[in-house]
Amino acid sequence: MRAVLVVNPKATTTSERSRDVLVRALRSEVDLEVRYTRRRGHGVLLAREAVRDGVDVVVTLGGDGTVNEVVNGLMTGGGPDGGGRARADDLPALATVPGGSTNVFARALGLPRDWTEGTSVILEGLRTGRSRTIGLGLADDRYFTFCAGFGLDAAVVHRVEVARRRGRVSTPALYLRSALGQYVFGAERRHPSISLERPAEAGEEQLATVIIQNTAPWTYLGDRAVNPNPDASFDRGLAVLALRRLRVPSTTRAVAQILSRTPDPRGREVLRLPDLDEFSLVSSRPQAYQLDGDYLGERSKVRFTSVPAALRVIC
Template sequence: MRAILVVNPKATTTTGRGRDVLLRALRSEVDLTVEYTRRRGHAVALARTAARQGVDLVVTLGGDGTVNEVVNGLMTAGPSGGVGDRPPAERLPALAAVPGGSTNVFARALGLPREWPEATSMILEALRVGRARTIGLGLADDRYFTFCAGLGMDAAVIHRVERARRRGRVSTPSLYLRSIVSQYLVGAERRHPAIRLERPGETTDGELATVVIQNTAPWTYVGDREVNPNPDASFDLGLDVLALRRLRVQSTTRMVSQSLSRRPDPRGRQILRLHDLDEFTLVAEQPQAFQLDGDYLGERNKVRFTSVPAALRVIC
């Protein structure tokens, strides 16, 4: 089996020695080539080239951003390089995600252990016995995502965290909490809900303050604790949505508490939840912060979301 390991050298939870151990373990099972990413977007090109060369397996060592780039490279490996020329899952390399970032939502949502040595052992066992599953993806305009997207406050919080990390801060739950509080106090989302959700053949839902889209559950983690605003979201179904109509202190705090509970089921007058959607469009009166798989991608006025079923094989 031919495989490529795409390594983010800035992965936060591995060392050079750890990477050497991982390489030896993988080489005991596959014919392995190793590539290191050099810039943002590089993993897209590496994965696309690997798919076009007929590689059987792409392994990532990095966080959710690295996984997202590799997925987008695989899914655009057709002759035109566009989303309309997507090869079927069985003709694409399988994906194995070794957790190397700070949160690793995608790998953990697949049932892989949080620590990379244990996750690697589980992936190697799956390779030996031929265990894999095919999952659906989300598509936001022309970019795929694996587990979540957001327009509004959650994306603005991610932007704050990314800026803090560029200043040398470490990504921790406390950093996210401080960023949430800061954004809540100064963000325009609380005072001027500006997003509407449009579905074919359905009534438009308007005056939304922030929207979270999930392709699986959980949405994210706070340490070992799952955050589950849409607990029924699944790789095997369409997209789930949770939107807040108003970011009031009481209702927002209640939603967060419900999402963190052991039996999450967020409800309330300020909450809109939609399950298993094939497609919808978010339209904003003013540009809103936008994120996919935990990466801030700037501001958008309009994003069309589509569920892409049975899109990719994963080893887990």
């Protein structure tokens, strides 16, 4: 079995020594090549090369950003001339060793948070041939594995990224402070401008912020799963939670419901739409936009599509 290990050398929870341990462990099971990402977007190119080279498995060592890049490389490297979508069985399988600060995708698959324990699970999966096929989300022409955000959620991600570039460590406290700061000082609360449009369905207008999930949980605060749509699944369509207004009482209530042990957000200002195949978000003002926790700038329109049975994963 041939495999490629795509390593983000800046992965926050691993060292050069631990990477060497991982390489030796993988080489005991597969014919392994190791490739390092050198810049943003490099993981896409490395995964496309792996598809064209006909490898059996692509293993990632990094955070959710590394996984997202590799997934996009796999999904866009297997069609005619490397530009279309191949069947899941015709693509290399994906194995994810958690190496970032949060690792939502790996944990949503049921992998342990610790990279050494996660490696053991993956090695067993390689030995036994154990895998599952999961669905993905597609936002315009970019795939995502677990979540997307349009509005407040994405603006918070941007604040965190700026803080990390300034040397701050990614912690739950940093996310909470960033969320509070964005809500108080950066959110447009009086005039919601987002509309959700669905084919052959009535639209939803005047939304303030929108969260999209391809699985549950949406994210983690430390060890605590955060679940706006607890029924979201890799085996279903996309799940949406939107807030119509960002008034203090209703927003506080919605956040408390989301963070509860049995999350079930409801209320006049809450919109939940499960299992969607396709929809678009349109705004009269450009909105912050993120996929899999990676801030992608501002957009006025994004089309979302559920892509079922898209990719095989070792877990």
